[in-house]
Ligand SMILES: O=P(O)(O)OC[C@H]1O[C@H](OP(=O)(O)OP(=O)(O)O)[C@H](O)[C@@H]1O
Ligand SMILES: NC(=O)CC[C@H](N)C(=O)O
């Protein structure tokens with residue numbers, strides 16, 4: 001690879017994405033002679049916004065054999081015609097990852113795999129919060145070796161251990177429901193998962209609080225029906241699946257070639273889907289838990305307009321133009337402008353070839369990167385009081401840079417309005433915001449935030465208004481997880497000691513140091529870790545239940561052969 005190509009690969013696969021998470025997908029085609037991998041690959045590219053660091057597909061072909069391709073990188077970089085062709089079989093599981101536990105090591109790319117019992121493949125979106133006691137249980141009681149620091153590998157092994165306890169030669173749906181129900185009583189945290197049992201079928205389940213999304217859809221095939229599980233409904237829409245149905249909190253669904261079985265495997269706890277899915281994560285064209293993400297963002301704009309009107313008139317400030325911060329805030333900003341009867345202008349032009357949460361290592365590089373991604377047009381800013389609208393302010397990197405850019409091209413006053421309230425608490429449920437000190441609103445009031453990002457004024461949506469924007473679209477949901485705004489963690493079990501430990505392990509500065517020392521990320525050429533796709537089918541030199549070193553070890557057919 002040339003220097004330029006290598007450098008760009010490193011940038012593209014950078015672990016320093018902003019607040020990202022994971023996407024999961026499962027597909028079972030009625031006709032098992034048709035390979036499902038091309039469709040899974042398509043589906044993963046529609047979920048790419050949920051995780052850009054690693055991706056993978058495992059399919060199940062004749063004789064119940066698994067075929068795998070996974071590595072660090074984006075879907076378009078990891079999969080090509082050759083690798084897809086080698087993924088044989090009519091059912092499979094896919095994953096796009098941004099880590100919230102463990103590292104960016106290739107070995108932790110998903111789906112994970114265990115050979116015993118029965119051969120299980122597993123993809124997880126979320127984050128567990130009682131991993132310490134689970135690891136102790138795995139070691140002392142279940143005697144299962146967990147070879148990575150990934151909470152997903154741990155979750156898979158809890159599931160596998162519970163299945164093992166049936167002691168059966170062949171299991172049935174009943175056994176699987178019992179194993180998942182048992183697992184849900186053992187683990188705490190957020191998990192939306194898709195699993196596959198060799199030669200049996202695909203399974204989806206969601207934690208008892210339903211924090212992360214996953215749903216199911218059906219498509220009529222010539223001789224029967226195809227079934228899809230996915231994090232977001234957009235995948236179903238684009239491939240002709242209909243009847244999208246969200247997996248319920250505490251529910252498991254098992255699909256085989258001949259049956260669909262669903263079961264509430266534990267009593268549902270308080271249903272509390274993560275509100276940040278609507279603020280930022282999900283695609284606007286997805287509908288999650290009966291709520292259109294697009295409509296919720298329109299409502300956020302409407303509600304925020306009221307707050308902006310109130311604050312501006314109190315401070316006697318006037319605004320000439322509303323400008324969105326591309327991309328996510330566009331929908332809300334347009335509604336806000338219409339409500340306030342102000343012109344809406346696209347003052348920032350985005351380089352469409354730069355990824356969504358595309359951030360380079362270190363603060364200096366991050367700042368540079370915002371400028372790579374967005375360019376301010378003087379003709380929309382010069383001599384004006386501008387109101388910039390963003391969906392959220394997390395570390396403040398984006399706002400700080402774009403405010404400076406706006407001023408550099410002649411803006412008079414720059415006011416920033418955020419569709420989300422100030423973020424002052426870490427996310428522990430699958431979004432990578434682990435460290436309080438990295439959050440610009442932590443320990444700061446609104447004036448301090450404005451000063452920190454260089455704005456003349458910052459206006460935040462109130463939490464009740466944010467909740468109302470989303471909830472009015474499905475009033476049957478009584479609670480959303482808003483922990484990043486109010487520090488109220490729906491699962492419990494998150495306290496000061498937990499935060500301190502999290503910060504020791506996962507703060508940005510800590511991670512970069514550890515990764516540099518251990519080479520865990522492997523961004524250097526030839527390592528195949530963070531910087532480039534793995535070579536020779538390896539996921540670094542680690543053999544684990546989740547990562548297979550080379551072909552055919554423990555029966556997994558690894559197709560990564562570049
Ligand atoms: O305060 P920060 O730490 O900078 O994070 C907040 C920003 O990050 C996200 O944008 P991003 O560029 O990730 O994606 P987008 O193009 O979908 O808006 C989000 O939409 C905000 O603009
Ligand atoms: N963002 C996520 O959902 C990550 C899943 C899992 N905790 C991991 O780190 O791989």
Ligand SMILES: [Mg+2]
Nearest residue numbers: 325326327328
């Ligand atoms: Mg943005």
